[in-house]
Amino acid sequence: MRILWIGYGQAGGKLANTLMGMKQRSYRGIAVNTENADLAGLKKVNDSVVIGKYKQKGRGVGADLDLGAEIAQKSLSLMMDRIDLLRRILDPEAFWIVSGLAGGTGAGGAHILADELRTIFHLPVYGMGVLPSTSGMPPEKEVLNLSNSLTSFERWRQYFDNILLIDNQQYERRDDTRESMQEMYERINTDIAKRLTLILTAGEAKHPPQEVLATPEIKATLGSQGDISTIGYRGEDIRLRTRFWKKGIEPDERRLEEIIEGSISKESLTFPCDINGSSAAALVPYGRPKHLFTQAITAGKAYLEQKLGVAAVRYGDYPDTRSGELAAITLISGIPDLARLDQMRKRIRELS
Numbered sequence: 001m002r003i004l005w006i007g008y009g010q011a012g013g014k015l016a017n018t019l020m021g022m023k024q025r026s027y028r029g030i031a032v033n034t035e036n037a038d039l040a041g042l043k044k045v046n047d048s049v050v051i052g053k054y055k056q057k058g059r060g061v062g063a064d065l066d067l068g069a070e071i072a073q074k075s076l077s078l079m080m081d082r083i084d085l086l087r088r089i090l091d092p093e094a095f096w097i098v099s100g101l102a103g104g105t106g107a108g109g110a111h112i113l114a115d116e117l118r119t120i121f122h123l124p125v126y127g128m129g130v131l132p133s134t135s136g137m138p139p140e141k142e143v144l145n146l147s148n149s150l151t152s153f154e155r156w157r158q159y160f161d162n163i164l165l166i167d168n169q170q171y172e173r174r175d176d177t178r179e180s181m182q183e184m185y186e187r188i189n190t191d192i193a194k195r196l197t198l199i200l201t202a203g204e205a206k207h208p209p210q211e212v213l214a215t216p217e218i219k220a221t222l223g224s225q226g227d228i229s230t231i232g233y234r235g236e237d238i239r240l241r242t243r244f245w246k247k248g249i250e251p252d253e254r255r256l257e258e259i260i261e262g263s264i265s266k267e268s269l270t271f272p273c274d275i276n277g278s279s280a281a282a283l284v285p286y287g288r289p290k291h292l293f294t295q296a297i298t299a300g301k302a303y304l305e306q307k308l309g310v311a312a313v314r315y316g317d318y319p320d321t322r323s324g325e326l327a328a329i330t331l332i333s334g335i336p337d338l339a340r341l342d343q344m345r346k347r348i349r350e351l352s
């Protein structure tokens, strides 16, 4: 699926850059920021643009949502001109604006750009919102991060066709204190880029799939009503004769079924929630062609349908003759359970 990624703010820029690192012909990417310095390391996006120079002189907006919004409004034509240059080259099937929800630039401005893109181009505009990990933060900073996230999420909701939620907290490793914050972000960004790319490019796999997950099916899964989505992923390394010293599974039907089932468990999701009652889903089993057992996929798909309460889960396999793993990626849309956000509200009350 041809996507024009727009990384808005620091987190968004880094994520768009990582997505561009997946080297897909169907991707183009641009980074937008109020802060010059945040754009410097983003070598893989096709273009980058500093906004709000008139006001902040390239020094960012702190975590001020309203300032982020004001700058977005005043910089619309600048952003649209640069985005349009890439749009003409790629002819995208959708725009996808990627941003942190807890900061100021992206959280405050992304929905304003989304509104304009939807009005001008009549293409779906999807959002990706990153929720913060606040462990170990001083209380004041934690309150600011959480309240910004809740406010920007509410503002965003009316302007996107769909919002994919990523919760950084899902990736915390409580047992590993050696990992720095930057390393954790990189791990998250790589994981998200991989999940999304496997879903969005499954239909374009070199080795022909048995069943193709085509663009209209992805679009139908995401919908256009501002639904909230999450992506589940479960993968196991396979045992390879060429790497006999490394551990790995010997795939069989049951293993693949377990992997598919595992892809929707709470800890496998980018945003933790009860997925029962969701409105749509798409499943991509990924691995070597000989391991993509049709019967296991059918059984796994039936399991998902029952757990989600969805009449038909869309699916397409992604065969890769060189894959070192067997995996399942499930995009779940229209999730009804936003209890995690209520938890954030409760935490703000506790700290205030």
Ligand code: GDP
Pocket: 008, 009, 010, 011, 012, 014, 015, 061, 062, 063, 099, 100, 101, 102, 103, 104, 105, 106, 107, 130, 131, 132, 133, 145, 168, 185, 186, 188, 189
């Ligand atoms: P902005 O530049 O004002 O839009 O704000 P930021 O993007 O810097 O920050 C928003 C939030 O995103 C931060 O509070 C972090 O929780 C998170 N964040 C920052 N960088 C990354 C990143 O590279 N990856 C992920 N997953 N989250 C990040």
